[in-house]
Amino acid sequence: MVQARDLRKRFGAFEAVRGIDVDVAQGEVFGFLGPNGAGKSSTMRMIACVSPRTSGSLQVLGMDPDRDGPRIRARLGVVPQLDNLDTELSVRENLEIYGRYFGLPRRHVRAKAAELLEFARLTERAEDRVEPLSGGMKRRLTIARSLVNDPDLLLLDEPTTGLDPQARHLLWERLYQLKREGVTQIITTHYMDEAEQLCDRLVVMDGGVIVAEGSPAELIERWSTREVLELRFAPADRPGAADLERHAERVEMLPDRALLYTADGERSQAALHSAGLRPLSALVRRSTLEDVFLRLTGRTLVD
Amino acid sequence: MAVEERAPARATPAAAPRWVHGVLLVVESFWRWYRRNWRATAVSSVLQPLLFLLAFGLGFGSLIATRPGAEAATGGVPYLVWLAPALLAMSTVQSAAFEMTYPVLSGFKWQRVYLGMAATPLTGAQIALGHLVWVAAKMTLTGAVYLVLIAVFGGAASIGVLGSLGAAVLTGAAVAAPVMAFSASREDEGAAFNALFRFVVLPMTLFSGTFFPVAALPAWVQPLAWISPLWHGTELARAAALGTGTAGAVLGNLTYLLALLAVGVWLSVRLFTRRLAP
Numbered sequence: 230m231v232q233a234r235d236l237r238k239r240f241g242a243f244e245a246v247r248g249i250d251v252d253v254a255q256g257e258v259f260g261f262l263g264p265n266g267a268g269k270s271s272t273m274r275m276i277a278c279v280s281p282r283t284s285g286s287l288q289v290l291g292m293d294p295d296r297d298g299p300r301i302r303a304r305l306g307v308v309p310q311l312d313n314l315d316t317e318l319s320v321r322e323n324l325e326i327y328g329r330y331f332g333l334p335r336r337h338v339r340a341k342a343a344e345l346l347e348f349a350r351l352t353e354r355a356e357d358r359v360e361p362l363s364g365g366m367k368r369r370l371t372i373a374r375s376l377v378n379d380p381d382l383l384l385l386d387e388p389t390t391g392l393d394p395q396a397r398h399l400l401w402e403r404l405y406q407l408k409r410e411g412v413t414q415i416i417t418t419h420y421m422d423e424a425e426q427l428c429d430r431l432v433v434m435d436g437g438v439i440v441a442e443g444s445p446a447e448l449i450e451r452w453s454t455r456e457v458l459e460l461r462f463a464p465a466d467r468p469g470a471a472d473l474e475r476h477a478e479r480v481e482m483l484p485d486r487a488l489l490y491t492a493d494g495e496r497s498q499a500a501l502h503s504a505g506l507r508p509l510s511a512l513v514r515r516s517t518l519e520d521v522f523l524r525l526t527g528r529t530l531v532d
Numbered sequence: 533m534a535v536e537e538r539a540p541a542r543a544t545p546a547a548a549p550r551w552v553h554g555v556l557l558v559v560e561s562f563w564r565w566y567r568r569n570w571r572a573t574a575v576s577s578v579l580q581p582l583l584f585l586l587a588f589g590l591g592f593g594s595l596i597a598t599r600p601g602a603e604a605a606t607g608g609v610p611y612l613v614w615l616a617p618a619l620l621a622m623s624t625v626q627s628a629a630f631e632m633t634y635p636v637l638s639g640f641k642w643q644r645v646y647l648g649m650a651a652t653p654l655t656g657a658q659i660a661l662g663h664l665v666w667v668a669a670k671m672t673l674t675g676a677v678y679l680v681l682i683a684v685f686g687g688a689a690s691i692g693v694l695g696s697l698g699a700a701v702l703t704g705a706a707v708a709a710p711v712m713a714f715s716a717s718r719e720d721e722g723a724a725f726n727a728l729f730r731f732v733v734l735p736m737t738l739f740s741g742t743f744f745p746v747a748a749l750p751a752w753v754q755p756l757a758w759i760s761p762l763w764h765g766t767e768l769a770r771a772a773a774l775g776t777g778t779a780g781a782v783l784g785n786l787t788y789l790l791a792l793l794a795v796g797v798w799l800s801v802r803l804f805t806r807r808l809a810p
Binding site for chain 2: 278279281298314315317325326329332
C-alpha cells in the first residue's frame with residue numbers, strides 16, 4: 230500500500246524527515262511512534278499527498294504522489310490532527326458535503342452518510358450543528374467523514390489526542406472494527422497504550438529517522454526486559470543510579486521514580502532490600518512499549 | 533458492546549473528479565453552507581447598499597436637484613439614476629473585500645475547511661477558483677436583489693442596468709481575486725485586513741466617481757482614480773445604464789478589470805497550492 234525509500238522532507242534549513250524506509254502491507258495497521266517533532270506528521274502528510282517530498286521515492290497505492298496526487302487522494306481517508314469540520318453545518322451535512330468532494334453521486338452520499346452516522350453513533354445528533362458537540366463526538370464525526378469514500382487506506386494523525394477514556398475506547402473499538410473489515414490503517418500517536426492496542430507493526434521515529442521497527446511484542450522483547458521494577462524514594466534517601474544498577478540490567482532515573490529493567494522484578498526487589506535500600510513504594514510490572522520508547526528516544530514523552 | 537455491521541456499499545469506485553467538476557463541487561459546498569446560513573449575511577449584503585441608496589440617492593439627491601449645474605455633471609439625468617449603477621459596482625466591491633478576507637484566512641487557519649478539502653481529490657487551484665466563482669455567483673445574486681430595489685425607487689433608467697449588474701460583478705471579481713491572494717499570504721490573525729479596509733477599500737469607494745465625477749477632484753489626484761478598479765467598474769456600469777461611453781473607453785475599462793482578475797487568479801492559485809501542500 231505504501232512503499233518509501235530514503236524519503237526526505239526539508240523545510241528551509243530544517244530537515245524534518247531524514248531518509249526513512251517504510252513498507253505498509255494491505256490490511257495492516259501500521260503505527261508511527263515518536264516524540265513531538267520526530268517527523269511523524271511530516272511523513273503522514275507526504276503519504277496523504279498534501280506535502281511534496283524533497284527527495285527519495287514514495288509509492289502510495291502503487292502510484293507516485295507527485296504525479297497522481299488527486300487520484301491517490303480519491304482512495305484515501307484522512308483523519309487530521311486538528312479537526313477541520315465545518316462547525317456551522319450539521320453533522321449530516323458535513324458528511325454529505327465531504328462525500329461530494331470525491332465526486333460521488335448525491336444519492337450515494339446520502340445513503341452513505343446515514344450509514345456512517347450509525348457507525349459513529351451520531352444518528353441522534355445528525356441534524357445538530359457541529360459547533361456545540363463534545364470533542365469525542367467531533368472526533369468520531371471526523372473519522373466517519375474519512376470513511377465517506379470507502380477508502381483503501383486510512384491515515385489517522387493522533388486520532389485520540391485530547392479525548393477522555395470513554396471516547397478513546399469507543400474510537401479504538403471502531404478502528405478495530407475497520408481493521409476486521411480489511412481497511413489498511415496508518416496511525417501516528419504518542420500514546421503507547423494506543424499503539425499497543427491497535428498496531429500490528431510500528432516504527433519508532435526520533436529526530437527524523439526510524440530508530441526501531443517491529444510488532445509491539447517484538448519491540449518489547451528486543452529493547453526492553455521482561456519486567457520492570459518501579460521504585461519511589463523519599464527525596465532524602467534517593468540512591469544514585471549506580472547503587473541501583475547493580476541489581477538490574479538497566480536503570481532509568483525519572484524525576485519522580487526509578488525504573489529498574491530486569492528479568493525478574495521480585496528478585497531484584499529482594500536484592501535491593503538486602504542491600505539496605507528502602508523505597509517508599511515498589512511495583513513490579515511487565516514491560517510496555519513506553520519502556521521501549523524511553524530507551525530508544527532517551528527521554529520521557531514531550532508533550 | 534453491540535457492533536453494527538457496516539454495509540460495504542460501494543456504488544461508485546472513487547476517482548478524482550474532472551477539473552471543472554472539481555471547481556463546481558467547491559461551489560456546491562459553499563452554496564450548501566449559504567443555504568443554511570444566508571440570514572446572517574443577507575442583512576449586511578442588501579441592507580447596507582440600500583442605506584446608501586436612500587441616504588445619497590434620495591436624501592442627498594433631493595438637496596442637489598435644484599442646484600444649477602448638477603444636471604450638467606450627471607449628463608442630464610436625475611442624480612439617483614446617475615448614482616445607481618455606481619452604487620451597484622460599489623456594493624459588489626465592498627462585499628468582495630469582505631468575502632475574501634476573513635473567510636479565506638479562516639479556511640486556512642480557524643475553521644480550516646480548505647485543509648479538509650485539500651485531503652480529498654480537490655487541488656489547491658480548484659479550491660481557490662471554486663471559492664472565487666462562488667463569491668461571484670453570490671455577488672450576482674445580491675446584486676440582482678439590489679437592482680430590483682433600485683428600480684423600485686426609480687433609479688433604473690433603462691434595461692441597460694442589467695449590463696451595469698454584469699459590470700459590477702466583473703468589478704467585484706477583479707477586486708476579489710487579488711484580495712483572495714493577499715489573504716492567502718497572511719499568517720497573522722487578520723490584523724492587516726483593517727489596514728486594507730481603511731486605506732484601500734474606503735478611499736476607493738469615496739474617490740472612484742461614485743458620488744461625484746472624478747473631474748471634480750484636483751487634477752493631480754485624478755490619475756489615482758484611474759488605478760482604482762472601482763473607477764473602471766463605475767465607468768462601465770454607467771456606460772451600460774445611461775448609454776454613455778465610447779467603444780475605446782469601454783474597451784480600456786474592460787481590459788484593466790480583466791487583467792486585474794487574471795493576475796489575482798494566477799496569484800491565488802499559486803498561493804493556495806503552496807499553502808495547502810507545503
